[in-house]
Amino acid sequence: xxGWPESPRLIGTEIPRLDGLAKASGxxxxxxxxxxxxxxxxxxxxxxxxxxxxxxxxxTPAEKSPGVKAVVGVMKEGATVRYxxxxxxxxxxxxxxxxxxxxxxxxxxxxxLPHVVTEAQAMDPKSPEVFKGRGLANNTRKGxxxxxxxxxxxxEKADVKIEGHYSAPVITHVCLEPHGLTAKWDGPDKLTAxxxxxxxxxxxxxxxxxxxxxxxxxxxxxxxxxxxxxxKFGADLWGLLAAELSKKADGKPVKMFLDRAHExxxxxxxxxxxxxxxxGATKDGKITGMIAETHGxxxxxxxxxxxxxxxxxxxxxxxxxxxxxVNGGGARAMRAPGHPQxxxxxxxxxxxxADALGMDPLEFRLKNLGERxxxxxxxxPAPINRTKVYQDQVRIGAELIGWxxxxxxxxxGAGPIKKGYGMALHQWGGGGAxxxxxxxxxxxxxxxxxxxxxxxxxxxxRTILAIIAAEVLGLEVKEITSNIGNSTFKPGQxxxxxxxxxxxxxxxxxxxxxxxxxxxxxxxxKLGAEPGDLSLAKGQVLVKGEAKMSWKDACxxxxxxxxxxxxxxxxxxxxxxxxxxxFAEVDVDVETGVVKVVKIVAVQDSGLxxxxxxxxxxxxxxxxxxxxYGLFExxxxxxxxxxxxxxxxxxxxxxxxxxxxxIVVRAYETEEMKARGVIGIGEPPTIATAAAIxxxxxxxxxxxxxxxxxxxxxxxxxxxSNQGKA
Amino acid sequence: xxENDPKPKIGASRRDFLRGSSLAxxxxxxxxxxxxxxxxxxxxxxxxxxxMLSGEVSLSLDVNGKAMTCTVEPRSTLLDTLRDRLDxxxxxxxxxxxxxxxxxxxxDGAPIYSCTTLAVSCSGKKIETLESFDTGERGVPHAFHQxxxxxxxxxxxxxxxxxKAMLDTNPSPTLEEVRKGLDGNICRCGTYxxxxxxxxxxxxxxxxx
Numbered sequence: 001x002x003g004w005p006e007s008p009r010l011i012g013t014e015i016p017r018l019d020g021l022a023k024a025s026g027x028x029x030x031x032x033x034x035x036x037x038x039x040x041x042x043x044x045x046x047x048x049x050x051x052x053x054x055x056x057x058x059x060t061p062a063e064k065s066p067g068v069k070a071v072v073g074v075m076k077e078g079a080t081v082r083y084x085x086x087x088x089x090x091x092x093x094x095x096x097x098x099x100x101x102x103x104x105x106x107x108x109x110x111x112x113l114p115h116v117v118t119e120a121q122a123m124d125p126k127s128p129e130v131f132k133g134r135g136l137a138n139n140t141r142k143g144x145x146x147x148x149x150x151x152x153x154x155x156e157k158a159d160v161k162i163e164g165h166y167s168a169p170v171i172t173h174v175c176l177e178p179h180g181l182t183a184k185w186d187g188p189d190k191l192t193a194x195x196x197x198x199x200x201x202x203x204x205x206x207x208x209x210x211x212x213x214x215x216x217x218x219x220x221x222x223x224x225x226x227x228x229x230x231x232k233f234g235a236d237l238w239g240l241l242a243a244e245l246s247k248k249a250d251g252k253p254v255k256m257f258l259d260r261a262h263e264x265x266x267x268x269x270x271x272x273x274x275x276x277x278x279x280g281a282t283k284d285g286k287i288t289g290m291i292a293e294t295h296g297x298x299x300x301x302x303x304x305x306x307x308x309x310x311x312x313x314x315x316x317x318x319x320x321x322x323x324x325x326v327n328g329g330g331a332r333a334m335r336a337p338g339h340p341q342x343x344x345x346x347x348x349x350x351x352x353x354a355d356a357l358g359m360d361p362l363e364f365r366l367k368n369l370g371e372r373x374x375x376x377x378x379x380x381p382a383p384i385n386r387t388k389v390y391q392d393q394v395r396i397g398a399e400l401i402g403w404x405x406x407x408x409x410x411x412x413g414a415g416p417i418k419k420g421y422g423m424a425l426h427q428w429g430g431g432g433a434x435x436x437x438x439x440x441x442x443x444x445x446x447x448x449x450x451x452x453x454x455x456x457x458x459x460x461x462r463t464i465l466a467i468i469a470a471e472v473l474g475l476e477v478k479e480i481t482s483n484i485g486n487s488t489f490k491p492g493q494x495x496x497x498x499x500x501x502x503x504x505x506x507x508x509x510x511x512x513x514x515x516x517x518x519x520x521x522x523x524x525x526k527l528g529a530e531p532g533d534l535s536l537a538k539g540q541v542l543v544k545g546e547a548k549m550s551w552k553d554a555c556x557x558x559x560x561x562x563x564x565x566x567x568x569x570x571x572x573x574x575x576x577x578x579x580x581x582x583f584a585e586v587d588v589d590v591e592t593g594v595v596k597v598v599k600i601v602a603v604q605d606s607g608l609x610x611x612x613x614x615x616x617x618x619x620x621x622x623x624x625x626x627x628x629y630g631l632f633e634x635x636x637x638x639x640x641x642x643x644x645x646x647x648x649x650x651x652x653x654x655x656x657x658x659x660x661x662x663i664v665v666r667a668y669e670t671e672e673m674k675a676r677g678v679i680g681i682g683e684p685p686t687i688a689t690a691a692a693i694x695x696x697x698x699x700x701x702x703x704x705x706x707x708x709x710x711x712x713x714x715x716x717x718x719x720x721s722n723q724g725k726a
Numbered sequence: 727x728x729e730n731d732p733k734p735k736i737g738a739s740r741r742d743f744l745r746g747s748s749l750a751x752x753x754x755x756x757x758x759x760x761x762x763x764x765x766x767x768x769x770x771x772x773x774x775x776x777x778m779l780s781g782e783v784s785l786s787l788d789v790n791g792k793a794m795t796c797t798v799e800p801r802s803t804l805l806d807t808l809r810d811r812l813d814x815x816x817x818x819x820x821x822x823x824x825x826x827x828x829x830x831x832x833x834d835g836a837p838i839y840s841c842t843t844l845a846v847s848c849s850g851k852k853i854e855t856l857e858s859f860d861t862g863e864r865g866v867p868h869a870f871h872q873x874x875x876x877x878x879x880x881x882x883x884x885x886x887x888x889x890k891a892m893l894d895t896n897p898s899p900t901l902e903e904v905r906k907g908l909d910g911n912i913c914r915c916g917t918y919x920x921x922x923x924x925x926x927x928x929x930x931x932x933x934x935x
Contacts, residue, residue, distance in 0.1 A: 016871050016872055017871075017874065019879075020871035020872075020874065020876060021867055023871075023876050023882050024856075024868075024871050024875070024882050025816075025857065025859060025867040025886075026856040026857045026883045029815065030880065033809070035813050035815070041810070095810070097801065097806075175914065176818070176826070176828060176912075177820075177880045224879060225878065226818070227880060227915060229914075259822065260822055458877035458878030458879065613874050614874065614877075616874075617877055617915075617917060620916060620917070620918075620919045621916030623916065624916025624918060625914075648821065648823060649825040649826045649912060650821075650825040654912050655918070656908075656909045656910075657904070657908040657909050657911070660905075660918040660922070
C-alpha cells in the first residue's frame, strides 16, 4: 500500500478537535451524564476497614428502604475484605439520595483484623502476615535476581562510586469522571451500557461473559469520556453490578459511578518505588557497574516492578525486585506504567554519580548511551539509532533551558532562594497493533463517515481519523463524521500504551484510499477519463489536475448505493520506539522547603505527527502530570487506622493554574522521523518530568532530596539530614 | 493543683484558665452569648417566614432563563438537582466537596460550587450554566475550542464557567489575574496551557477586538 502523502495539506498542522465545542459548551454527553427514562441510581457499600472479616451482614433493611428497586450482595458472612474501599454490596433506588440511605441501612458487623498499609509496616518482621497462602515472607514476594556481566567486579573497577536510597510514593489516577457505567436491559438477553471506558470492546466482552449472552447482543457506548490514564480498561465489578441491578429491576437503567473517595481507594493507582542503588564509573565517566535492590507496592495485588537500569547502557549489572503487599486497592496501569519510577531512580543515581565525578551531568549522560540503540521499526523504511536522536534532543533542550547557566550542585549562592537545573531522559514504545480495522463510507449526498470500535479518551483520536480522511478526499476536517465509541463497530484499538493513533491511522488511511479508488472507478467513465487521471482537492474532482466536477456532484453519480470499504493495518505507516529528554529550572526556598518550578523544556520525537494541536496538548498534559508527580502527589496511608488520609481533592494535591510554569515543547520532527510513520504520544512526555524536577531541586539545594514528591517536608528533611539533624 | 502537676509557664494557658475557678464564669458568659445569638437568629427566621423542610419538596428553579420544576429533598445539592432531576448535565460532579470547580455554576451573577450548594436555597435566584453561553466566535466556549483548552473535557464546563464569570467582572485580565481567577478549578489531563491561552483570547473576543 501507499505511504503517507509526501506534501500533506492537513496532516501535521494544528487542527482543533472535532468535539471541542460540544465539550466546551456542556453539550457533549459523557456516560455519567446519561439519564435514560426510568433511570435508577446505584450506590455501593464498601469496606471502611483495611482488613476485616464480615461477622454478619443483613441486606433486608436496604431492600425495605424507601425507593429501593434492587439490592445485590457481593460479600457474604465470613468473607474477608482486604482493603478500605473493597465492595461489599450494591443497591439501586429511585434517587441517589435514597440509594445512599439504603446503603447506610445495611446491617453489617466486622471483626477488624490486623493490617499493613505502608511498605515499611508490611515489611517489618513484627507485623502480621496479612496475605497468607501466597508464599510471602514479611508480606513480600522476592523476585529473582536479574544479572548481566559481572556487577561486583564492575563496581570494583570503578574509580568513583555512589550509593543511594531513592523512593517515589503510590499515587492515584484521579480520573475526573469517576469509573462507572449506566446499564440497561432490552429484554432478557440484550444489554446496552454507556461506559466511561478506554476500551469499549473489552467492556462489552466482559459484560457478555458475565451474563452469558452473545457478545453481539451487548452494545457499549462511549461517545466521550472523562479521563482514564490506564485505569479504565474493563467493565469492573461496579459495572457488572450495575447490569445485575438493572436485570433485577426489570431492565430499568441503572447508573453506577464511584464517589471521589472510592475512586482513590479502589479504582487503581501507580505503585510506589523504593531503591537501593550502587553505581560506579571510571574517572572519565564510563559506567562500570550497577547493583540495585528495589521494592514497591501495588496494593493487595502486586505488580510494582519497573524498568531498571533505564535508558543508559550498563553492561555489568544486577537487579532484584520485591513486590510488597499491603491492605490497599490494587495498582492499575497508569500513564507509561513503570517508566516514571524507573526514570526517577536511574536519573537520580546518574546525577549523584556525575556530581561525585565532578562532571556535567549532561555530558555524563551522553557518554553512557549505547553506541547503537536501534528501535523496532514496525516496517518503517530505515532503522533509527535512538542514541543519535537523544544526542540531538539533548543539545536542543540544553539550549532552550539555558543549561550553560547551571552551576555545580550546592553552589547556588548564599541567599535563601536557590536556583537549580536538572534533566532526565526517557523512552517508550508507542507502536500500533496490526489487527484493527476502520470502515469508510462515502454517501451519495457527499457525506463521509469513518467508523471503528475505538474511543477518544481526550487524546484527539476522533479528530485524527477525520484529518486522515479529509486529507485523502480533499475535504475539510469538519466535513467528515468520525464515528467511534461503539463496541458493535469493526475491531478498534483499546486506548492504552500510546497505541491508539498508530493502530488506527493505518487502517483508516487504507479504508479511505480504497473508498477513493472505488469512487474514481465509478465516476471516471462519466468524466470521459481514466480513474488514474482523477484526483481530489478543495471539494473538487480534478481530471489531470483540472477541476471538472464538485465533490457533491461526483458523489451524486453513485445513485442509491454508498461506497463502503474496509481498511486494515499495513506495515510501514506506523512505527514503535521513541525517545525524549526534559529539563527543569526550579527556585527552592531552603527556609520553607517550597519548590517553584520556573520552566520545563521537553524535546520529543514521535514519528509523523497527524494533528500538531492535540499533539502539543498531549505533551503539555504529560509534563503537567509529571509535575504533579514531582511536586505534589502522594497517597497518604495511616498505619494506625489503616485508612487513606487524603482520599479527596483538597489534601490529595494536584496543580492548579498558578502552579503551571513556562513550558517549552519542541517536537523532534526531522524528515527521518516523519518517514517512520505514526507513533503514539500519550505516555512518553509524562515520564521524565518528575525526575528532572527532582534533579533540579537537588542541584539547587546542594544535597540529594531522595524521596519524591519534592514537597516542603521532603526537601527540609533532606537538608536537615545533611546537617545531622534528622 | 497538686504538687505533681506541671508548673504553669509564665502567663496562664487556655487550659489553665479553663481549669481554674474562672471556668464556671466563662461558661456562663459563653452560654449567655450563644443564647442571645440563637434568639436573634430565631427572630430573623420568623420575620423571613422561614419554614422547616423535610421529606420531598417541590421546587421551581430559574435555570438558563427557563422555569424548571422538580421534586427534591432538602439535602439535595444544586448540582445533583441540575444533573439528575433536570437533565442539565453541563456542570460535572468530580470532587463533590468544593475543591475542584468542575461543578461551577453562576447564581445571581456569581460563580459558586454547585456541589456544596443546596438546591432549595436557590429558589428565586437566577441560575446560569454553560449551556446558556454564546457558542459563537465571541463566546468563551469557542476560545476553549480554538486553543485546545480541553482534552478529556470533564473539567472544561467548570473552567469555561469560571472563565466567563471572571471576564464578566474583569474584562481585561492579565495572565496573572487569569491564573488567580481559575485557581478554583483543577484539570487532570493537564490542559492548563490551552486554558490560559483560551481565557486571554476570550477576553479579546468578548470585547470584539
